[in-house]
Amino acid sequence: MNIGQAADASGVSAKMIRYYEQIGLIRPPTRTDSNYRVYGSDEVHVLRFIRRSRTLGFSIEETSALLALWQDKTRASGEVREIASEHISALETKIAELESMVGTLKHLVHCCQGDNRPDCPILDDLAGTHSKTKGH
Amino acid sequence: MNIGQAADASGVSAKMIRYYEQIGLIRPPTRTDSNYRVYGSDEVHVLRFIRRSRTLGFSIEETSALLALWQDKTRASGEVREIASEHISALETKIAELESMVGTLKHLVHCCQGDNRPDCPILDDLAGTHSKTKGH
DNA sequence: CTTGACCTTACCATGATGGGAAGGTCTATC
DNA sequence: GATAGACCTTCCCATCATGGTAAGGTCAAG
Numbered sequence: 001m002n003i004g005q006a007a008d009a010s011g012v013s014a015k016m017i018r019y020y021e022q023i024g025l026i027r028p029p030t031r032t033d034s035n036y037r038v039y040g041s042d043e044v045h046v047l048r049f050i051r052r053s054r055t056l057g058f059s060i061e062e063t064s065a066l067l068a069l070w071q072d073k074t075r076a077s078g079e080v081r082e083i084a085s086e087h088i089s090a091l092e093t094k095i096a097e098l099e100s101m102v103g104t105l106k107h108l109v110h111c112c113q114g115d116n117r118p119d120c121p122i123l124d125d126l127a128g129t130h131s132k133t134k135g136h
Numbered sequence: 137m138n139i140g141q142a143a144d145a146s147g148v149s150a151k152m153i154r155y156y157e158q159i160g161l162i163r164p165p166t167r168t169d170s171n172y173r174v175y176g177s178d179e180v181h182v183l184r185f186i187r188r189s190r191t192l193g194f195s196i197e198e199t200s201a202l203l204a205l206w207q208d209k210t211r212a213s214g215e216v217r218e219i220a221s222e223h224i225s226a227l228e229t230k231i232a233e234l235e236s237m238v239g240t241l242k243h244l245v246h247c248c249q250g251d252n253r254p255d256c257p258i259l260d261d262l263a264g265t266h267s268k269t270k271g272h
Numbered sequence: 273c274t275t276g277a278c279c280t281t282a283c284c285a286t287g288a289t290g291g292g293a294a295g296g297t298c299t300a301t302c
Numbered sequence: 303g304a305t306a307g308a309c310c311t312t313c314c315c316a317t318c319a320t321g322g323t324a325a326g327g328t329c330a331a332g
Contacts, residue, residue, distance in 0.1 A: 004309065014310090015290065034297055036310055057237045060288075081248045084241050091238050095231055101193045102227050105220050112217045125188070140278065150279090151321065170328055172279055196319075279328065285321080297310065302303105 006039035010047030017047065025050065025064055058087060142175035146183035153183065161186065161200055194223060 007014040017037075020026045026046060029037045049070060053063040062083060069080050108125055143150040153173075156162045162182060165173045185206060189199040198219060205216050 002310070013289080016288080018312095019288075032297095034310080036297080054288090056240060057234070081245055084245050084248075088238055088241050088245065091234050091241075095234050095238070098193070098227050098231050098234075102224055102231070105192060105224050105227075109217055109220050109224065112220070138279070149320080152319080154281095155319075168328095170279080172328080190319090273332100275330100275332085277329085277331105280326080282324090284323085286319100287317105289317085291314105291316080293312105293314085295311080297308100299308085300306090302305085 001039045001044070003037045003039065006037075006044055006047065009044045011051050012047045020047075020050065020060075023060070025060060025067070056087075057091060058083075062087060137175045137180070139173045139175065142173075142180055142183065145180045147187050148183045156183075156186065159196070161196060161203070192223075193227060194219075198223060 001009070003014045003017055006012075007017060010017075012020075017026070021028055026043070029039050029043060032038055046067070049067060050063055053066055054060075058066065065083055066080065069083075104125075137145070139150045139153055142148075143153060146153075148156075153162070157164055162179070165175050165179060168174055182203070185203060186199055189202055190196075194202065201219055202216065205219075
C-alpha cells in the first residue's frame with residue numbers, strides 16, 4: 001500500500017503521515033526499490049489510532065504516550081486513565097475560560113443597542129473608559 | 137515614554153508592541169534621535185484596548201476591525217455588535233466541541249477500571265477495535 | 273568612565289497542518 | 303514503446319501569536 005492509499009484508509013493525510021514519521025511518532029515504513037513508502041494494515045491501524053486521539057483533542061505528545069501504552073502489552077490501564085483524566089481537566093479549564101468570555105460578550109451585546117448611535121458599550125468596555133461593565 | 141514603560145502601562149509586552157506595529161495593527165510611533173520608540177497616553181490606551189480584545193478571544197484581525205470602529209467617530213455600533221455576536225457563536229461552537237470530547241473521555245474513564253489489567257476501554261476506543269463505546 | 277538596564281534589528285522556535293515546486297516512478301492508453 | 307497523467311519523493315515556505323536570543327547601540331547613575 002502506498003502512502004496515498006494509507007492516507008485514504010486511515011483518514012490521515014499523506015502530508016501528516018510523513019510528518020508523524022519525521023517527528024518519530026510512527027516508525028519509518030519499508031520502502032520499495034523506487035523509494036516509495038509501503039504500508040500494511042498494522043500501520044493503518046496505528047494511523048487510525050492517532051487520528052482518533054487527535055480528534056479527541058490529545059496533543060501529539062499525549063498521543064505518543066497513549067500509543068506507547070497501547071502497544072505495550074504489559075501496560076497498566078491506570079496510566080492511560082491518568083492521561084485521559086488530566087486531559088479532561090485541561091479541556092474543562094479551557095471550556096470555563098471560553099464560557100467566561102461568552103458571558104462577558106453576551107452581557108455587552110445585550111447592553112449594546114445595535115443602532116447607529118456612536119455610544120457602544122462593547123467598545124467602551126474594550127477601551128476601559130468607564131467601569132459600568134468592567135466588573136463583569 | 138519608552139517601549140518598556142508603554143509595555144508596563146498597557147500590559148502588552150514590548151515584543152508584541154513591535155509585532156503589532158510590524159503587522160500594521162498600530163501605527164509606527166515617533167522616534168527619538170537615537171531611534172527609540174516614543175509612546176504617549178493615547179498609544180497606551182490603544183494598546184490596552186488591544187489587550188482586552190485579545191483577552192476576550194478576538195483574533196488580531198477582529199481586533200483590528202474593532203479598533204477601526206472604535207477610532208471611527210461615525211461608526212455604527214451595530215457593526216460592533218455583529219462582530220461580537222459572530223464571535224460569541226464561534227466560541228459557543230468551540231465550547232460544544234470541547235464538551236463533546238469531555239463527554240466521550242469521561243465515559244471512557246468511567247469504564248476504565250484503572251487497575252493493572254491490560255484491558256483498557258480508552259485504548260480500545262482509540263484503536264476502534266470494538267463498537268461498545270464507539271457510538272458515544 | 274564603567275556598569276547595568278534599557279533599546280534596536282534580525283533571526284529562530286513553537287504546534288500541527290497545508291501548499292507548492294522540482295524531479296522521479298508507475299500505469300494505462302495509443 | 304512512447305506519452306500522459308496520477309502518483310511518489312524531498313525540500314522549503316506559510317500559518318498564528320508569542321517567546322527567546324544574539325549582537326550591537328544608548329542612557330543614566332555612581
